[in-house]
Amino acid sequence: MSKGKTVVISVGGNLKETPCAIKSAILLLARISSFITVSSLYLTSPWGGKTKMPFFNAVVVTKCSFSPITLLTICKEIEFIKGRRVGEVWGDRILDLDILLYSNLRITTEILTLPHPSLGRRNYLIAPLRELLPFYEDIVPHYLIDWLIGKDKDYIKRFVWKCV
Ligand code: AMP
Numbered sequence: 001m002s003k004g005k006t007v008v009i010s011v012g013g014n015l016k017e018t019p020c021a022i023k024s025a026i027l028l029l030a031r032i033s034s035f036i037t038v039s040s041l042y043l044t045s046p047w048g049g050k051t052k053m054p055f056f057n058a059v060v061v062t063k064c065s066f067s068p069i070t071l072l073t074i075c076k077e078i079e080f081i082k083g084r085r086v087g088e089v090w091g092d093r094i095l096d097l098d099i100l101l102y103s104n105l106r107i108t109t110e111i112l113t114l115p116h117p118s119l120g121r122r123n124y125l126i127a128p129l130r131e132l133l134p135f136y137e138d139i140v141p142h143y144l145i146d147w148l149i150g151k152d153k154d155y156i157k158r159f160v161w162k163c164v
Contacts, residue, residue: 002035004063006136007071008101010116010125012057013084013094014046019056021082021095026060028078033062037135039128040158047122050091059100059128061135068102072112075099100125104139120144127158 009029011022019041030036039059046055066074075097082095100116107114119125120143130148133140140148 002063004034004065005103006101006139007062007064007099007103008059008129008132008136008139009062009075010057010059010096010098010100010128012055012096012124014051014053014055014092015094017083017094022056022058024082025078025095025097026058028081029060029062032066032074033064035061035063037061037132039131042124042127042158044124044127047124053092055124057124057128059125059132061132068099068105068107068112068114071099071102100129101136101139101141115141120147 011025012018013021022041026036026038037060042057044055044057046053064071079095079097084093084095098116098118099112099114100119102114105114119129120141126147129144133148
C-alpha cells in the first residue's frame, strides 16, 4: 500500500510547449509521490472567451505526504519553473496545475478551495477524471458521480501518451 494522502491534480495549458511542460510537471510530481497514475492527454476547447487556442489537459492521481498548502506551493513552483508567469485569468498559459481533490478534505480559504470549484462543471476535467476513477473512488464527492458516468462531449479529443 502506497503511503500518503490521495490527491487528484489537473495539469493543462494551451501553448505549443504545453505537452512538454505537462510531461515535466508529471515527472516532478512523481518525484514527490509514493504513487502516481496519469490519464490520457486531451485536446479541449478554450473556456472563458479570452483565448481561441485549444487546451491540452490531463489529470494525475498521486499519493503524497505534503499538507494541502505545501502542495499548492509546490504546484505553483512547478508552474514557475516551466515558465508560467502571473497573467490574465483564462488567458493563454504554458502550464496550469490545480488541486482538484485532497483526500476527503473540504476547505475554503483565500488561497485554496477544496474540492476545486470547477470540479464537476468542466468537461476538460471530467473526461480525464473518469478514466482514473478506480484510483480515487474512495474520495470522490457524490455530486461528481453523475458527471463521471453520464456526460460526453464530441469536442474533447483524447490522445494516448506516447511517452512520459
Ligand atoms: P490558477 O489561475 O489556476 O493558477 O489559480 C489561481 C489561484 O487559485 C491560485 O494562486 C490559488 O491560490 C487559487 N486556488 C484556489 N483553490 C485552488 C486549488 N484547489 N488548486 C489550485 N489553485 C487554487
